[in-house]
Amino acid sequence: MMQLSLPQFSPLPAAPGVPGRRPRLLIVDDQPVNIQALHRVFAADCQVLMATDGAQALKLCRERQPDLVLLDVQMPGMDGHQLCAELKADPLLRTIPVVFVTAQDHPDDETRGLDAGAADFITKPFNPAVVRARVRTQLTLKAQADLLRELAFIDGLTGMHNRRHFDERFAAEAGRAQRTRAPLAVALVDVDHFKRYNDALGHLAGDDCLRRIATALRACLRRPTDLLARYGGEEFVCLLPDTDLAGAIGVAQLLEATVRGLALPHPGQADGVTVSVGVAAGTKTADLLDNADKALYLAKAAGRGRVSW
Ligand code: GH3
Ligand code: MG
Numbered sequence: 001m002m003q004l005s006l007p008q009f010s011p012l013p014a015a016p017g018v019p020g021r022r023p024r025l026l027i028v029d030d031q032p033v034n035i036q037a038l039h040r041v042f043a044a045d046c047q048v049l050m051a052t053d054g055a056q057a058l059k060l061c062r063e064r065q066p067d068l069v070l071l072d073v074q075m076p077g078m079d080g081h082q083l084c085a086e087l088k089a090d091p092l093l094r095t096i097p098v099v100f101v102t103a104q105d106h107p108d109d110e111t112r113g114l115d116a117g118a119a120d121f122i123t124k125p126f127n128p129a130v131v132r133a134r135v136r137t138q139l140t141l142k143a144q145a146d147l148l149r150e151l152a153f154i155d156g157l158t159g160m161h162n163r164r165h166f167d168e169r170f171a172a173e174a175g176r177a178q179r180t181r182a183p184l185a186v187a188l189v190d191v192d193h194f195k196r197y198n199d200a201l202g203h204l205a206g207d208d209c210l211r212r213i214a215t216a217l218r219a220c221l222r223r224p225t226d227l228l229a230r231y232g233g234e235e236f237v238c239l240l241p242d243t244d245l246a247g248a249i250g251v252a253q254l255l256e257a258t259v260r261g262l263a264l265p266h267p268g269q270a271d272g273v274t275v276s277v278g279v280a281a282g283t284k285t286a287d288l289l290d291n292a293d294k295a296l297y298l299a300k301a302a303g304r305g306r307v308s309w
């Protein structure tokens with residue numbers, strides 16, 4: 001068998017998130033020999049995922065969130081254009097750059113690929129150094145875009161996700177809950193009598209109190225898909241995919257007990273700083289936030305420092 005000697009490549013940028021994490025590439029092609037050829041180009045410094053059809057590729061994208069997809073056009077079943085369109089229609093997957101790698105080099109094919117949302121277009125047979133250079137460009141752009149998104153979606157006081165991020169994730173998870181009939185739950189957490197806290201101890205102490213509560217709440221969540229965000233001033237929101245009402249009430253009770261357990265002194269409450277939590281869950285997601293808000297009102301009216309639904 002012919003031995004391919006690879007030219008010296010310049011390094012690929014580190015993937016965003018964990019420092020030093022190798023970029024994760026997904027190679028999709030119905031011909032294993034084509035996958036192998038691309039695998040050789042990236043195996044040394046990338047984490048390489050492989051799929052031989054569109055459905056398998058879509059599943060891997062959902063489960064593993066690759067940093068970039070190298071995509072063949074002609075495949076039986078779901079072809080490259082269809083897969084690209086699916087990725088671009090999914091709010092959780094649309095930021096993954098798609099680079100077509102194809103034997104079709106007619107301008108019409110290229111235009112069709114770019115119109116479908118592809119970031120770039122490489123024709124086969126490819127030159128390994130050119131493929132790497134193009135992938136490097138796309139990975140750099142993706143890392144910069146991820147960083148900007150991260151900054152735009154983080155709350156400055158607590159370091160947790162902000163309302164804007166929550167709204168995006170809520171819309172995506174609500175759509176998924178309706179499609180899959182898996183229940184979605186939300187818990188609204190509101191600090192009790194926080195105006196009195198500020199009035200007695202000052203705003204800086206209030207800020208510090210919110211940071212401590214945020215850290216404690218964050219430690220309560222167990223699943224990687226659970227989301228905690230700052231919803232507004234002294235309100236936090238917890239989004240729990242695949243969680244029914246009973247499960248969400250359990251999480252909410254843990255949130256309430258954890259803040260109580262901090263035993264932060266409160267100027268007007270003998271048992272310290274407490275939160276009230278309103279919970280709602282279901283597959284009908286249109287009224288979910290409204291219902292959680294109504295439940296929160298019930299918790300307040302019933303005496304605060306408790307969970308209602
Ligand atoms: P309730 O138990 O009914 O929720 O009473 P509350 O006093 O917590 O509710 P209210 O909505 O009347 O007041 C919320 C207070 O939260 C007033 C506001 O100054 C304070 N707050 C909101 N955001 C911040 C913040 O970022 N830092 C500080 N220190 N205080 C904040
Ligand atoms: Mg093919």
Ligand code: MG
Binds near residue numbers: 190191234235
């Ligand atoms: Mg409030």
Ligand code: MG
Binds near residue numbers: 191192194
């Ligand atoms: Mg409050």
